[in-house]
Amino acid sequence: MHKGFLTTAALLGCLAxxxxxxxxxxxxxxxxxxxxxxxxxxxxxxxxxxxALALTALCIKQNPQPHFHTAGRLFITGIILFSGSLYVMTWLDAAGITGMKWIGAITPLGGLAFVAAWVFLALGFQKAHKVEN
Known part of the structure; x- marks a missing residue:
């Protein structure tokens, strides 16, 4: 799974x-x-x-426990929802398309996914540290 997250991070970096x-x-x-x-x-x-996703992938390689996997999925979800909604809103504005303001409500959901991902990453560090000791 860590290779999938590393590959996704590389592709999302290229896209960025x-x-x-x-x-x-x-x-x-x-x-x-x-x-x-x-x-x-x-x-x-x-x-x-x-x-953050690349770091998560390296953590999974070192200690493949569930909190890291959840963090990785949430980082990807956050990028899609947060950044993706901002891109869509900009492109709609550039095209002169109105009446799609509801897309702005998606952005905070992506922000919540980012926050949750960081929490799961921290939990993963705690769990990995306990396993090592």
């Missing part, structure tokens, strides 16, 4: 670079500054959590 470049060069001219800031937040949080 591409999306960041797209935002810096193409979106700047077609969306409001507010939407560009939201998009950049999505890219930034995706990057942060790509590294």
């Amino acid at each position: 670079v591409a999306l960041g470049a797209f935002g810096a060069h193409a979106l700047k001219a077609i969306v409001t500054e507010q939407m560009l800031n939201a998009y950049e937040t999505g890219v930034r949080y995706q990057f942060y959590h790509v590294f």
Whole structure:
């Protein structure tokens, strides 16, 4: 499973670079500054959590216990919900599509997934430490 998380982290990192470049060069001219800031937040949080996912994968390799697996799944879920919803809202704005404001309600769910992932990662460290001692 750790190889799956490492591969996913690498692919999501690649995607973050591409999306960041797209935002810096193409979106700047077609969306409001507010939407560009939201998009950049999505890219930034995706990057942060790509590294967290890679760390989680290395923890699983060292000690494959369930809290680490849960953390990895939650980091991926958070990226999809948090960053993904910000990307979708930006693209809808760029396309002039209105009436989809409910997508903004998805973003905090992704934030909760991130928080939960960090908690499970901490629990995994605690559990792994107890096993080692």
